[in-house]
Amino acid sequence: MDNMHFKLRTTILAVVTLIFAWAIYPLTPQDFYETFRKTLNAANRQAGEELIVEARELQTNSPDKNPAVALLEVAEARQVKLNRLVEGAKGGDNSDVVAMIRKKASGSIRLGLDLNGGVEFVLDLVPDADFLAQFEHDGDKSDRAELEKRIEREFNHYRDQAIETLRKRLETQNIFESEISPFGSRSISLKAPIVSKDEKDKLQSIIQMSCKLRFRLVHPDNDRLVEEYRRDPANFMPPPGYMLLSSTEKIPDADTEVVNYYFVSRRAEMDGRDIVAAAAEKDSYGQLRISLSFNAAGAEQFGRITSENINRQLAIVLDGKLYCAPYIRAAIVDGNASISGSFSHEEAQNIADALTAGSFPFQIKINAVYDTAPSLGADNVRNGIWAGLLALALLTVFMCVYYRRAGVIAVLALALNVVLIMGAMAAFGATLTMPGIAGIILTLGMAVDANVLIFERIREELNRGRNLAAAIPLGYEKAFSAVLDGNVTTLLIGVILMYFGSGPVKGFAVSLSIGIASSMFTALFMTRLIFDYALRFRQWKTLKMCRFFSKPNYNFIKARRWAFPLSGTLLVLSVIVCLVKGSSMLGVDFTGGTMLSFNYAEEVPVKQLETSLQAANLEARIGYKANASMSDNRKVEFLIREIDLSGDQQATDIKSRVLEKLSRDFPQLQLSDGQESTVGGLVGWEMSKSALLSIVLAVVGMIIYVSLRFEFSYAIAGMIALAHDVLIALGIFLLMGRELSLPVVAALLTIIGYSINDTIVIFDRIREEVKLIPDKTYSEIINISINQTLSRTILTSVTTLLVVVVMFCFGGIAINDFVLVMMLGIVIGTFSSIFIASPIVSFWHRKIGMRVAREK
Structure with missing residues (x-):
């Protein structure tokens, strides 16, 4: 039986590895x-x-x-x-x-705008009749200037909705790392990590869908009208209030199509604003259709329309195209409907996705299409990749030296982690960006933690006199709860952010969830199988390991006398820094800024341009792009946050300052034909609400989970530690003159996951020791638990910090902010796990009494 189990585990590992390795192929299109x-x-x-x-x-x-x-x-x-x-x-x-x-x-993994460039659509939003109709009766009541201001306000509101609708449409195509922002007064800039012309054309058709769904009644005498129309189309006049539309119907089992004509009411009975879900599916005859579900208000309205018009035809018109006109045979009160017609499965799916994402009262006109170069530049990308490889190499050496043979097993687990993560990203259609690469490398650094937990437990069992064959299964058994709880709480964050978040938040959540799942599999399944192979075929007798501490016995609870005042002071200072800086702490991702665009003659590396502008106190996001249909239209763009130049005597505006500086430093650029426009932030109000909601739900989810697995006091202590870590890390980061950007937000989210994982490990040991040492006070048990896990805490922090420091020093400007926040988070998170969260639990139990604590 044991031999069968051994073979089964080996087969599972081999199959999983092959499946995910196969998913990576081909890497390039x-x-x-x-x-x-x-x-x-x-x-x-x-x-x-x-x-x-x-x-x-x-x-x-x-x-x-x-x-x-x-x-x-x-x-x-x-x-x-x-x-x-x-x-x-x-x-x-x-x-x-x-x-x-x-x-x-297509390639297995889509590279982001920063790594591989993509496409930019400049979209003009032209208000249609639906938008202007709301103002048609106000022309006589308001003066023209006031009316134009109102239209402008409403237009900006609807444009924000359009941006979020476009973002949702791209997310249905698994494109989470797009950049969508207001551009000028009537346009939107949409950048997506897409490079092939085929994908551009497909995305263009999705973008241009207004997805205005209308339900219109067909004339009751339609057959007679159609017959008269066919006899003399040129001179036929439709009845008042009706217009002529046609649809194409494919004849099943034949290669012919039939055109059907319908005279439909100009006034729509209902629109599609109350649709909550749409899906492409096949009916009982195998024909494609799009099923629709309405909310309560929509279901009531649709039920009224169908009940009042039994035996009439109801035309379903989408973006001016009639798809079908079924007869109403009975009232439909369940809130469901369907669209049937002649479309491919891909077209039906795109329409269903767009209907679910929503519509907007505009006609979208594509003003220009540009191919964009990688926003980071080849040098930044190269530096980031080399820094990541160096960090992994140092991590490999460290693990092999510290844990010897066990360290080699951990390194093999990391290698498989890379395969599983890349394979899963390919399977989910995720986009790989430079912060994503940093996040993956960081995930690998954090994945070492599970192996460290297991190895330290094995060491404890060996120190108790057990042989290796007994120590290994006991080590895995005792480490399991800490590995499970730590990773599940972090995974809970990822799942909630993935479900409720949008844009980069959702993209980050996908990478985080994949990394956690793969690290748990390799740590709990793969490494155990390798140990079993070693015991069975190599007959290992012991495992030699280095150690940081022999028998630590520090009074960490007593240290709260200075730790709490220190943390309180840092928290107050962080809050003051945030309040003083206000909106000035936000980067261009949130605030938008001035977009400068110039034609150029010879390309200069992005890093050199960034360095030159930094010397002039100008922080800019720089990118090259070319018009997709004009080979001689090459542009370089600078997105600069609004700054005060009133005291600057050298330049009258940002455009002049940039042009003068770069023309002097890089004459080969030959900048010309400069254009200036205002660009809104990438993070709109709708996206901000979504992100805040998802973070709040993630925190609530963690509180519930920790309360169920431990108790409420542990959950409160963990959440206080999380808030402590994020606020102090952000405060120090801002105090260093940095700005809050989307990569920084991703880093703060990573800190939440890292911090709770670190804290849970100590909580798990406290829970275990409470049952084993009944004659100690709760404070003494907490002290013992922190000392017992001290080696693991320091070792995990050192290995993760090793990766982050290398990437900070050699990774380049592209990921510098991301990695700096992570460095701060690791140090502060380690401090809070020991000196903040655990003493709070001790203080709580001192208040409620030892008996209650023991009973729990």
């Missing part, structure tokens, strides 16, 4: 036509090759077409059914087959 060629079945290979030749010719004549569109157009023109040519395409139309090939050709 593949040629679309070559991928199509590989999917062709043997019987139709020649026909497929002919399509490829014609598609390439079409691209030559129309360079703006991407390979997927070219192949689709050629196949449609020749009336070729691609599902008969391609292996694995069991159904669907040509669009579905092309979407399948496009997915196979």
Whole structure:
């Protein structure tokens, strides 16, 4: 039985490793036509090759077409059914087959705007009739200037909603690391980490959907009207209040389509604002449809409309296109409806996602499309990657020296962690950014903690005189609760942030959750299996390890006499710093600023430009971009936070100052045709509300979990320690002259996860010792527990700090703020676990009495 269990665990490890390793392939996008060629079945290979030749010719004549569109157009023109040519395409139309090939050709991991660049859409928002209708009766009541101000206020409100709607639409495509901000007075800048023309075209179609859904009644005498229209279309006049729309219906099991005409009411009975969910699915006949669910108000309105118009047709019109006009046979009061029509599965899914994300009363016009270069520059990316590799190398050496053979096992677990994390990110379609790389490397540093917990427990059992064969299972058994509780509380943060957060917060949560899950698997499953192999085949007798402390016996509870005043002083100073700085502590991610755009002749590395502007007291986000359709339109952009230049005698405005400084330092740039515009922050009010809600829910979730696993006093102590760590780290960071940005927010969230993990380990030992040492006071038990876990606490902090310090020194400016906050958080979090959280638990139990504490 034991041998079977051993083989089963080995098989599970091998299968998991292969699955995630396979998910990483291919790392980079593949040629679309070559991928199509590989999917062709043997019987139709020649026909497929002919399509490829014609598609390439079409691209030559129309360079703006991407390979997927070219192949689709050629196949449609020749009336070729691609599902008969391609292996694995069991159904669907040509669009579905092309979407399948496009997915196979894409790289496994999308790189972010900072690492690989992407695309920028400058979107003009043109108010439509729905928006202007609310002001049509106010023209006579208000003077024109006041009316224009009101329209402007309302427009800005709706533009903010449009930004969040666009963000949600991108999130349905698993694009969380987009940058969307107001641009000028009537536009939006949308940047996404997408580089292939095929993906750009797909994203463009999703962006341009207004997703205005309208339910319109069809004329009761529609058949007669359509017959009259067909007899003399040129001279036919629709009845007053009605307009003519058409829909295309595919005939099942045939290659023909039928055009149906409907005279529908100009006045809509209902719109789609009350839709809460939409999904693409197949009906009982295998035909695609989009199912809709309304909220309570929508369900009531839809029920009234259907009950009052039984036996009439209700046209479903989306963005001016009629999809279907079913007969109302009975009142529909359950709040559900559906849209059927001729669309591919991908189109149906995109429409459903967009309907769920919401609509807005604008027509979106794409004013310009730019290919953007990596925002960090090649030098920053290279520095960050090399710093990460150096940090991991030092971590590997440290673990192997300190824990010897056990350290080698931990390093193998880290290697598998990398495979699992990258494979999971590929499977979830996550985007990899430079802060994401830093977060992954940091996750690996934190993953060492689980192994340290286990190894220290094994050491304790060996010190008690047990042999290695008995010490290893006992070590895993006793470390399990601490590993589980520490990781589950952090995972709880990740899950809540992933579900309720948006934008970078959600992207961070995905990476955090993946890292925690993989580190638990490798620490509890993989390393135990390797130890079993070593005991069975290598017959290890003992494990030699170094140690920081032999038998520490420090009075940490007594240290609260100076620790509490020190923390209180730092907290007060941090709050004062935040209040004094006010909105000035916010970076351009939150405040927006001035966007300067220049044409240039010769590219200069971003890092050199940043250094030059910093010397002039100008902090700027810099990026190169080129117009996607004009090879000679190359621009360099500078996003600069608004600053006061009133006392500066050298320049009258920011534009002049930047132009003068860079022209003097880098004449080869040859900056010209400068343009200046105002850009809003990347973090709008809706996104801020979402982030705050998710953080509050995460904290509440942690309180509930810790209260259930331990008791309420532990939860309160842990939350006080969290607030302590975040506020002090932020205060010191701001005092150093830094600004709050999105990477800094991600670092503060990481501190929350790190701090609670560190605190839970000590709480777990306190819980264990309360049962084992009944003759000690609670304060004495806490002191003993802190001393017993001191080696683990220091070792985990040292290994994680080792990674962070290396990345701070050599990682470059791109991740400098992120890593600085992490450095502060690790030091402060270690301090609070020992000197703040534990003494609070001791103080609490002194108040409620030892008997209650013992009974618990």
